[in-house]
Amino acid sequence: MYSTDMTPGSPDEVFQWMEAGRLPPDAAVQMLARFQSSAALREPPKRERTEIAMESADEVLSDLDRLVGLTEIKRVVRDVRAFVEIQRVREEHGLSRTEQSFHMIFTGAPGTGKTTVARIVGRLFRALEVLSKGHMVEVERADLVGEYIGHTAQKTREVIKRALGGVLFVDEAYSLARGGEKDFGKEAIDTLVAAMENYRDDLLVILAGYPDEMAAFLATNPGLMSRFPLRLDFRDYSAQELVTICRRMVRERDYALSAEAETGLLTLFSDHQGYWHKNAGNARMVRNLLEHAIRRQAVRLVNRHTPLSRHDLMTLAWGDFEGGAG
Amino acid sequence: MDLLILGKPNVGKTLFMINLAAYLGLREIQLDVEDAEGRNRSQRLGLERARRELVSMRAPKTLLVQSVGLEASLGRQRVRLVVVDTPGISEGIPAETHVRHQVALTLERLMSAALVFHVVDASAVGMRRVEAPGAFDWALMELGRNMAAAYLVVANKMDKPGSQEGLRQLKDRARGIALIGVSAVTRRGFRDVKSWMMRTLA
Numbered sequence: 163m164y165s166t167d168m169t170p171g172s173p174d175e176v177f178q179w180m181e182a183g184r185l186p187p188d189a190a191v192q193m194l195a196r197f198q199s200s201a202a203l204r205e206p207p208k209r210e211r212t213e214i215a216m217e218s219a220d221e222v223l224s225d226l227d228r229l230v231g232l233t234e235i236k237r238v239v240r241d242v243r244a245f246v247e248i249q250r251v252r253e254e255h256g257l258s259r260t261e262q263s264f265h266m267i268f269t270g271a272p273g274t275g276k277t278t279v280a281r282i283v284g285r286l287f288r289a290l291e292v293l294s295k296g297h298m299v300e301v302e303r304a305d306l307v308g309e310y311i312g313h314t315a316q317k318t319r320e321v322i323k324r325a326l327g328g329v330l331f332v333d334e335a336y337s338l339a340r341g342g343e344k345d346f347g348k349e350a351i352d353t354l355v356a357a358m359e360n361y362r363d364d365l366l367v368i369l370a371g372y373p374d375e376m377a378a379f380l381a382t383n384p385g386l387m388s389r390f391p392l393r394l395d396f397r398d399y400s401a402q403e404l405v406t407i408c409r410r411m412v413r414e415r416d417y418a419l420s421a422e423a424e425t426g427l428l429t430l431f432s433d434h435q436g437y438w439h440k441n442a443g444n445a446r447m448v449r450n451l452l453e454h455a456i457r458r459q460a461v462r463l464v465n466r467h468t469p470l471s472r473h474d475l476m477t478l479a480w481g482d483f484e485g486g487a488g
Numbered sequence: 489m490d491l492l493i494l495g496k497p498n499v500g501k502t503l504f505m506i507n508l509a510a511y512l513g514l515r516e517i518q519l520d521v522e523d524a525e526g527r528n529r530s531q532r533l534g535l536e537r538a539r540r541e542l543v544s545m546r547a548p549k550t551l552l553v554q555s556v557g558l559e560a561s562l563g564r565q566r567v568r569l570v571v572v573d574t575p576g577i578s579e580g581i582p583a584e585t586h587v588r589h590q591v592a593l594t595l596e597r598l599m600s601a602a603l604v605f606h607v608v609d610a611s612a613v614g615m616r617r618v619e620a621p622g623a624f625d626w627a628l629m630e631l632g633r634n635m636a637a638a639y640l641v642v643a644n645k646m647d648k649p650g651s652q653e654g655l656r657q658l659k660d661r662a663r664g665i666a667l668i669g670v671s672a673v674t675r676r677g678f679r680d681v682k683s684w685m686m687r688t689l690a
Binding site for chain 2: 176181183320
């Protein structure tokens with residue numbers, strides 16, 4: 163039998179004693195508790211926070227620069243960075259500081275990079291010490307709007323609490339105005355606006371959605387316009403940019419595009435320009451196309467009876483893409 | 489990331505796991521079991537079949553540590569979790585070697601898991617039954633209090649009579665520890681469990 167003065171040297175010893183039938187589970191757990199608390203002291207909490215803490219604004223911006231296209235967006239983000247830094251230097255010299263809020267509205271079709279940029283903005287503001295954590299909480303209507311009176315405010319406040327210190331990204335924000343006056347969406351907007359005032363220093367709200375719907379949404383809520391001074395328009399990618407995105411995705415997956423696949427894609431993207439974007443969603447559509455091609459390539463190679471070279475395994479031919487866009 | 493589910497025998501760990509997986513949007517369960525000889529078996533089950541085959545009203549059904557890969561969408565984040573379901577742990581030293589091995593295995597997983605769900609039977613508090621909370625549960629709560637991993641007490645069987653009173657007593661014991669009353673059968677409280685997971689993983 164076990165006695166209370168057994169002192170294990172390691173958790174492994176506890177497990178061995180248990181297997182040997184010398185310890186009941188409750189005593190084992192008590193012994194493990196000692197190791198647990200010391201282990202907890204040794205290991206820092208496994209969050210990415212420490213990693214983010216060491217990032218500089220320039221590193222974040224170089225991540226932004228790596229994104230394809232988005233010239234206008236990159237410029238605005240750089241402007242914001244310059245503004246924040248200069249305000250800080252001014253303050254160091256005893257000059258007054260212009261208070262400005264950076265809440266943003268992102269308009270654009272799906273797959274144009276809104277979420278990606280929002281994440282980068284969060285990290286940037288963390289690096290500039292505008293936000294304390296810089297994480298992003300991504301929500302949509304269902305996460306904010308409740309089912310009965312009073313529920314919405316509670317739900318929205320909970321979401322805000324999670325987002326404090328970082329970015330609250332409301333996707334398809336226009337849907338909050340759906341359903342008219344009696345809808346609880348309005349309550350969510352009001353709670354959000356109140357929180358933006360209360361936590362002015364440590365919360366960044368980004369509302370995102372399709373351009374047309376967002377314009378209508380803002381028109382019906384005139385108070386919102388003034389509270390979101392920064393408006394970024396994410397344009398659809400050009401055919402050339404889509405090819406660049408595709409090439410990059412291909413490389414990440416250890417594949418390569420054949421020359422005729424590249425020209426084929428360029429023609430395909432130019433022909434469909436302006437018409438499939440709305441529904442298929444830019445960069446996401448490219449990814450689907452690519453994944454389809456990768457599957458087709460596999461089928462093509464499996465049916466071949468000659469030995470396969472590394473080159474064969476890597477190359478995506480135009481034939482693999484054809485018919486995948488529908 | 490590992491999510492460990494543990495507790496006394498017959499408190500409803502496996503049904504809780506299956507129904508939580510369903511609640512988080514899973515249609516099918518890919519079950520990996522390490523059997524007595526240390527071999528890995530893997531099996532795909534529909535949810536209905538999983539409930540039928542893995543859960544029993546009477547005898548403890550889960551005899552081996554088994555895990556389920558789960559890609560859950562919590563809010564708009566997608567999280568990959570390995571949910572580890574474990575055989576129930578009774579008070580006292582088990583007579584059989586292989587049971588002792590499974591208990592040791594479970595506690596070993598406990599030390600490395602990122603999230604821990606400690607399932608207790610709220611309707612059996614103070615009773616003299618295998619599933620009634622006892623010394624092991626109290627010890628585990630104290631461990632959970634100081635644990636680096638996120639620890640949650642899941643007070644199950646809230647659909648049964650007497651569970652309200654049991655929950656009150658459990659809450660008394662578990663001051664300062666996260667505790668949620670649920671029913672794995674009716675899925676009551678699952679929303680709270682999900683939002684707790686969202687908060688801890690965010």
